[in-house]
Amino acid sequence: MKKMIFSLLLIGLLATACAPAPNVGAINDLPYVDTGVDTEAWATVPAGDFLFGQHDHVTYVDEFEIMITNVTVEQYANYLNEAIASGDISVGEFDLKVAEELTLQKEGAGGYYEGDPFDAYKHEEEIEEGDQLFIAMEDGLRMTYENGIFTTMDAYRNHPVTMVTWFGANAYCEYYDTRLPLEVEWEKAARGTEITENGHGRPFAWGTEIHGNYANYYSSADLFEKMYGKLGNTTPVGFYNGQTYEGYETHDSVSPYGLYDMGGNVWQWMGDDHADQHYRHMRGGSFYTYEVDLRVWKFNSAGPTHYAPEIGFRCAQ
Numbered sequence: 001m002k003k004m005i006f007s008l009l010l011i012g013l014l015a016t017a018c019a020p021a022p023n024v025g026a027i028n029d030l031p032y033v034d035t036g037v038d039t040e041a042w043a044t045v046p047a048g049d050f051l052f053g054q055h056d057h058v059t060y061v062d063e064f065e066i067m068i069t070n071v072t073v074e075q076y077a078n079y080l081n082e083a084i085a086s087g088d089i090s091v092g093e094f095d096l097k098v099a100e101e102l103t104l105q106k107e108g109a110g111g112y113y114e115g116d117p118f119d120a121y122k123h124e125e126e127i128e129e130g131d132q133l134f135i136a137m138e139d140g141l142r143m144t145y146e147n148g149i150f151t152t153m154d155a156y157r158n159h160p161v162t163m164v165t166w167f168g169a170n171a172y173c174e175y176y177d178t179r180l181p182l183e184v185e186w187e188k189a190a191r192g193t194e195i196t197e198n199g200h201g202r203p204f205a206w207g208t209e210i211h212g213n214y215a216n217y218y219s220s221a222d223l224f225e226k227m228y229g230k231l232g233n234t235t236p237v238g239f240y241n242g243q244t245y246e247g248y249e250t251h252d253s254v255s256p257y258g259l260y261d262m263g264g265n266v267w268q269w270m271g272d273d274h275a276d277q278h279y280r281h282m283r284g285g286s287f288y289t290y291e292v293d294l295r296v297w298k299f300n301s302a303g304p305t306h307y308a309p310e311i312g313f314r315c316a317q
Contacts, residue, residue, distance in 0.1 A: 030155040037238025041068045043257045050193045051201035052184060054297045061188045066181055067314040068259050069237035070160035070266060073142045077150040079172050080109050094133035096305050108136040113167050121276035134168030140309040158236040160266045160312035166280040166304035169269040169313035180271030181316035186283050191296045192256025203295045205255040205262035214251040215240055215264030216287045217294055223248045234287060237261055263294035266312035278303055286310035
């Protein structure tokens, strides 16, 4: 029974438990698709008010910068190699607590985390100081590890990195002197300040409507589903930019501040440390959720040790 619980956690069926399981493993014959989007670029979000949440609460946010794409597989592989060389992380077996009385060892890369404040709230679990798993080395990882080096599979170089725990996302950002975005920051970067005709903030990063060629969500029939029949896979970051790929025309789904994939493709870890809970929130929806979860105010949550084929992240500063 414990083994079954653990398996369900790792599959990460966060919102579509009744749907067929996606093909999340690496597809050997998948081509590399160049979107032309600069994965190293950042956008500046100016200070000011915007309409936050489903009920449009006027909220002020200070100026900040945020990556225009999610962190890619190639970027994370480069980080792993740099951090291993600097001694900040290691590869091996890490304890992974998946239930109150169940701790398993998982192979992957990880490192030190300073721990969280603990208030012994009813459903709060203590996150203690010590080594934590950053990324799991199992099916769904789009890189190989040989002779002490992580190497990205060529087709996935510009796909969002997945199988990363909250600890692993946080560690990446901190290694480069940045941080995970706060939820209010992420939502402003996605939504902007535009007021729609009905007097509300825009529900999606690109506007008020959603169609299959706007984003990568469950059964949106993206290019990879059309070409390879692989239901449930990531698309390259920035794929939905108005380009046509082999006859498949995408909508330019950029956010008001020039960000891509702020709806669909992968959930994105947030940096908030919510009081009296150990859960971390995610925003944006994924290739394995329906259209409703791509609305800018929707969130999901999981413990910081959780990882899945449909969870990634981007950094802010």
